[in-house]
Amino acid sequence: MTFEPEQLGQSAHELAALLKNLRKTAGLPGERLAKRCTMSQSKISRIENGRVRPSLVDVEQILRALDAPPALVAEVMALARMANTGWQDSRNLRRKGLDKKQLELAGLEKSATDFRYFLLSMITGLLSTPEYIRASLAHISGDHSRTVARKLERQEVLYDKSKRFTFILTEQAARSPLVPREAMAVQIDRLASLTHLPNVRLGVLPMETSLPGNPLNTFTVYDERIATAELSAGVIVFRDPRDVRGYLSEFMAYEDLALFGASARAKLSAWAAAYRA
Secondary structure (H helix, E strand, O other), X not given: OOOOHHHOOOOHHHHHHHXXXXXXXXXXXXXXXXXXXXXXXHHHHHHHOOOOOOOHHHHHHHHHHOOOOHHHHHHHHHHHHHHOEEEEEHHHHHHHOHHHHHHHHHHHHHHOOEEEEEEOOOOOHHHOOHHHHXXXXXXXXXXXXHHHHHHHHHHHHHHOOOOEEEEEEEHHHHHOOOOOHHHHHHHHHHHHHHOOOOOEEEXXXXXXXXXXXXOOOOEEEEOOOEEEEEEOOEEEEEOOHXXXXXXXXHHHXXXXXOEOHHHHHHHHHHHHHHHHO
């Protein structure tokens, strides 16, 4: 199955209708299918009516219970992966207004409890000074005052002690000179100050750290249920548990190598001092 990125996340209703049709074609009532899948009948009903987005494991169980032929399994599983993966195009985000994206992120931050951020090349908005935020938007034409304001408003979530944050920054992300030298020193000072918050763990990966694999993207994991990966052309949103677990495993590998607490503050202090020198 071939598809355009814009189709990602837009196949949920098509998948629901297809699964319902396959069950009816097989002559199985919902109760019998539920028993074969070890699911509740209400879950089968919600899946078939598009009220619940099934995971890939759910779809595999249903297809196995229906004795679907291999070619059909491959086609339906491709559709299921599309339904569990979303695409947010950068051009569309800019056209709608970047401040709208900030509202969406604020909604995610309100509903989630545990956040993990791997920052490969830049500092994320939650950790940024106003000057750094403005500089990060400078390459995009237009008035960004509302977007800057939204990003700063979102930072209040860091002080909500019911939530837990873990940030891991590569040295490139922490030291990339997006603003003038003194402003970069202030930005790095802010990173160090946030390590004192009781619900925030901020780790750094110095350049000399030998990392497993080859990190390609900044990514975020929300509550082990959603992962987002940032590309230059947009953002990919993963909802299937297996995809999310993959990002969790990658994150934990970096977490094992990162410097936290006093060690992180010592590195950040040295990097800030280098900018002030």
